[in-house]
Amino acid sequence: MSYLLLTLLLLPLVGSALVFAWKNPASKFLALGIAFVQMFLTFYMLSDFDFKPTVDSVLQHEINxxxxRFIETQLHFGVDGMSMLLLLLTTILTPLIILSAFNEKPGYKNTFYGLILLMQFGLIGVFTSLDGLLFYIFWEVTLIPIWLIAGIWGQENKKIQFTTRFFVYTFVGSLFMLVGLIYVYTNSASFALTDLYNADLTVAEQTVAFWFIFFAFAVKLPIFPFHSWQPDTYTYSPTQGSMLLSGIMLKMAIYGLLRWLLPITPAPILGISGQIVLVLAIIGIVHGALIAIIQNDSKRIIAYSSLSHVGLMVAGIMASAILTMKGTLTITGGEGALVQTFAHGINVVGLFYCADILFKKFKTRDIRKMGGLAKVAPKFAILFMIILLGSIALPLTNGFIGEFILIKAIFDYNILAAVIAGTTMIFSAVYLFRFFGKSMLGTGDEAVLSSTGDISAVEFTVLASLVVFVLVLGIFPQPILDMVNSSLKFIFSSMMN
Incomplete structure (x- = not known):
């Protein structure tokens, strides 16, 4: 049994209970300390991680x-390259998200920080579960804390309306996934991941299971047309809620597509089902980008940007999956999606934090009412620009290599689809440079600018930490590719069997 993985899984659960119980302003430091311990544990696990395991032993640190027994389900956890990457993303972003709330006035109480740790517990469970029922339970666990965070600390009077819609959408989607997993389980030996992979299903039965499970992932991502909950939820949630949703939580669905959906129900990918998902993803790329261009609300720009980038990840995955099912084993789309998953998590958290800083300085999210901040906040302007360049996928930033690989994967499948998908790189430059120009350049309200200054020490620490990942991963992306290679080969190979 891996005591390291067990500690990594249970520490945030125990930590959240301690933070909930400690009704003291200092509870935020306890939450931050626990989150940093989680991060150090993950890096320690990484230091002992085998980057090139044999195909038969891709799992490490197993707990089983x-x-x-009456429904043949187990407490089965384990880590492979794909899980390791998402554990790193989760444990790197969580302490930064907690730290970003330290300057909030009035300050958030212990319940807020306890919910963040509880959500981290659910996320780690999702990324390490190797049993279908266990995966579903942790999937639902993550919904409760983010719903409470958005509903209690959300902004403006619309929070009840948007949190209710968010909860209904995601909960119903989760129920569809449960039905799909149970359907597959009735034709397999147990809920174990390997048994679900080997379920005895006809093409028609796989198609039914495919759409039931896919619906949950489509809502969580979201992709067009299941995205109507996303803009309002991202906009009116507290900044830390938006960070959790976009930076980590939507990555559960990318992980779910690769770990669960494609290997369990590969046959429909070769038919109309795979084509439909690919087309929806490409529509989402263009749809999200075009709407982002005309937005004036800073958080809505980022929300629609996220919709566009997620569409590219799904399109790349499906393109490689279709080619694999046609007999040409390729993991290119999976590689690009996972690299971009990590990069997008870093970048979107940074963008939402920049939007929060702008809101605090200008008292509005309307970028038309901003301007000129670069003159009085040069450190903020530099850090904001670097994060923005990562989101645009400028070469030598973290966003470039993932988008390049994804477009290459789509190009291998269909040139026209790649051309359309590639417009995301052009459109993202349009709406993000417009965002930066309106808020940071030009002439702003002199009364506002004269009464504000550069970013605080906390704000600088959070943004500078994110910038380090933007630059380092842009220059050295190979470790991520090495990390996920064996896992993706195992997953895509299993689809062909």
């Missing part, structure tokens, strides 16, 4: 105990 009987749970409920």
């Amino acid at each position: 105990y009987p749970w409920m």
Whole structure:
């Protein structure tokens, strides 16, 4: 049994209970300390990680105990390259998200920080579960804290309306996934991941299961046309809620597509089902980007930008999956999606934090009412620009290599689809440079500019930490590719069997 993985899984659960119980302003430091311990544990796990395991032993740090024999389900956890990458993303971003709330006035209470740790517990469970029922339970666990964070600390009077819609959308989607997993389980030996991979299903039965499970992932991502909950939820949630949703939570669905959906139900990918998903993803790329261009609300620009970038990830995955099912094993789309998953998590958290800083300085999210901030906040302007360049996918930033690989994967499948998908790089430059120009350049309200200054020490620490990842991963992306290579080969190979 891996005590390291067990500690990594249970520490945020125990930590959240301690933070909930400690009704003291200093509870935020306890939450931050626990989050940093989680990060150090993950890097320690990484230091002992085998980057080139054999195909038969891609799993490391396994935990496996009987749970409920009458339905053949187990407490089975483990880590491979794909899980490792998402554990790193989760444990790197969580302390930064907690730290970003330290300057909030009035300050957030212990319940807020306890919910963030509880969500981290659910996320780690999702990324390490190797049992279908266990995966579903952790998937639902993540919904509760983010719903409470958005509903209690959300902005403006619309929070009840948007949190209710968000909850209904995601909960219903999750129920569809549960039905799909149970359907597959009835034709397999157990809920174990490997048994679900080997379920005895006809093409028609796989198609039914495919759409039930896919619906949950489509809502969580979201992709067009299941995205109507996203702009309002991202906009009116507290900044830390928007960071959690976009930076980590939507990555659950990218992970789910690769770990669960494609290997369990590969046959429909070769038919109309795979084509439909690919087309929806490409529509989402263009749709999200075009709407982002005409937005004036800073958080809505980022929300629609996220919709566009997620569409590219899904399109790349599906393009490689279709080619694989046609007999040409290729993991290019999976590689690009996972590299971009990490890069997008870093970049979108940075953008939402920049939007929060702008809101605090200008008292509005309308970028038309901003301007000139670069003159009085040069450190902020530099850090904001670097994060923005990562989101645009400028070469030598973290966003470039993932988008390049994804477009290459789509190009291998269909040139026209790649041309349309590639417009995301052009459109993102348009709406993000417009965002920066309106808020940071030009002439702003002199009364506002004269009463404000550069960013605080906390704000600088958070943004500078994110910038380090933008630059380092842009220059040295190969470790991520090495990390996920064996996992993706195993997953895509299993689709062909």
